[in-house]
Amino acid sequence: MRKFLVVLLILLAALVVGADIGGRSLAQNMIAGQVRQQFEMEQEPTVEIGGWAFLPQAFGGTYEEIVISAPSATFGEYPVEQIEVHALDVDAPLSDLMSDPQVTAGRIDGSAVLPYSILNPFLPEGITVSTEGGKPYASGELAVADLGISVPVSAALEISVQDGVVSATPTDIQVENAPTDVSGLVSSMMTVSFPVPQMPYGMTVTDAEAVSGGLRVDGTAENVPLMGAEAA
Known part of the structure; x- marks a missing residue:
């Protein structure tokens, strides 16, 4: 039993x-x-x-x-x-x-994580973002209207987030075949900012930071x- x-x-x-x-x-x-x-x-x-x-x-x-x-x-x-x-x-x-x-x-x-390709719509026409070693780089043919020329450019992008705004600032700018130094003008044209994208489920963004391969966004x-x- x-x-x-x-x-x-x-x-x-x-x-x-x-x-x-x-x-x-x-x-x-x-x-x-x-x-x-x-x-x-x-x-x-x-x-x-x-x-x-x-x-x-x-x-x-x-x-x-x-x-x-x-x-x-x-x-x-x-x-x-x-x-x-x-x-x-x-x-x-x-x-x-x-x-x-x-x-x-x-x-x-x-x-x-938002891939760095989200920067493309905000950059000047002809410039696109690629990722090398997990970090964003921008390159392409940039039309400099002030001088009436188009020049090949490339630059690393420094990403920062503050008060819900993403900013991308070019560094180590490389310009080819320019008749004069246009790095300052190129920097100004390629510096962009935009609001942190809205998260699903109505989450409020609590933190955002640049990480390898993209922008990590946290919310609640x-x-x-x-x-x-x-x-x-």
Whole structure:
């Protein structure tokens, strides 16, 4: 009898563990599909529901943390990379999930990297950005209207962020075939600034810095709909 009870308990534990794993996987896939549709991603993001067990959270309708990550996406008009979103204190009643999914995060902390190619629309015509060793460089044929000439130019770009504004300043400027020194004029023409792009889920930008390969932007938001009619 004792052996039977032990075996029964083991079987029940295995069933519970299996149901927990299966339920977690199903919920993660559901959220991944919704996020992919919201942001028109080419592939589904990775979704991980935190916590030591899934079923108690599911029955309670509250999840400690949901982490959403993706290698790339497009937010508005900007391509972004290395996306990571931490949704905390997520409210998702089980009854709603079965019919009309409504998922709300008490708080969201997120980050993404904007590739340096986002600078291209702001630079003079004929100048484009490339990345070498993780750092941005601008080069191309620049029309200097004041002198009525076009000259090949190249320069490293120094990126800074202050008060929500991204600034790109050329350094080590190289100009070819110019009849006179136009480095000062080229510097002025290639110095650009623009607001930090808006983040998904209505996140407010809390920090931004130039990193290898792009501009890393961090943000946060509260009471954010992740799934349902009100989701972004």
